Amino acid sequence: MNISDNKYVLITAARNEENYIERTIKSIVCQSVLPVRWVIVDDDSDDRTYDIIHNYADKYNFIKPLHLERTMEWSFKSKANAINYGYTNLHGLEYDYIGIVDADVSFDNLYYQNILKKFNDNNKLGIAGGMILELNNNDFIQLNYNLNSVSGAIQLFRRQCYEEIGGYVPSRRGGIDAIAEIMSRMYGWQVRSFPDIKVYHHRIIGITQSNILFSRFNYGRRDYAIGNHPLFMFLKSIDRFRAKPYVIGGMLMMLGYGYSWLIGEERPASKRVVKYLQNEQVNRMYSAIKKRFIKKR
Secondary structure, rough: HHHOOOOOEEEEOOOOOOHHHHHHHHHHHOOOOOOOEEEEOOOOOOOOHHHHHHHHHHOOOOOOOEEOOOOOOOHHHHHHHHHHHHHHHOOOOOEEEEEEEEOOOOOOHHHHHHHHHHHOOOEEEEEEEEEEEEEEEEEEEEOOOOOOOOOOOOEEEEEEHHHHHHOOOOOOOOOOOHHHHHHHHOOOOEEEEEEEEEEEEOOOOOOOOOHHHHHHHHHHHHOOOOOOOOOHHHHHHHHHHHOOOOOOHHHHHHHHHHHHOOOOOOOOOOHHHHHHHHHHHHHHHHHHHHHHHHHOO
16 A cells, blocks of 8 residues: 555644644644644643644644633643544544644654554554654653553554544543553554654753652552552562662652552553553563573573
């Protein structure tokens, strides 16, 4: 199949992105293969975000701006709700792929052409995306993360995969992209990031020590919400002892996970999804132990 025959749509949830969104828009409108529609949901911004979106929508008829009034205080649920609201505005369109793209990223004009080719080459590929490079001290640095995962900033779904999982599950603690990946694997789809395809994240990294500590505690709460197995979470937290803030960061992750468990916080994903994830993690731990034991022998 010719790549240009592949039809895709995009959804962006944007809130107070006036410093970044124009760069993202310029990346999209210059694509060698343009989307059938790009729904940009302004999540009740109080800066110039909606005006910028609207100006470009006047020039490019595939851009559809929407405004979503906030009915509750901000949480990680907000992005999922905005994406799901944007999805309802795709009714009646013909497309093969649906992409989520954040309002603070950029990439070259062959980005979607190259990602669509990956789908053409593998009919079991359910979610695909490029490799994120983070802006840090005026330089872009590629972060190390699992290639069997795709950053939530740039997930492109095969339409059948997206519809099977029912889109994003709202989660107050975050991890909506991770839950989507777990559900996709549960339905037999593959999830892949491709290091040869670059995505630049322009929001500057830089948080205070107190924010780092707070974020580590919240990472633990997020991992509980996703459904991580207790033993897997323990080992993950121990592994974080080697990263700043040394030791205490990993301990705070364990505390966050334990706190959510103690208060019986509700998990957004179904019990079936949590069970699938925990079985995956148990198998990964067993394989790692077996591999190390065999190596020692």
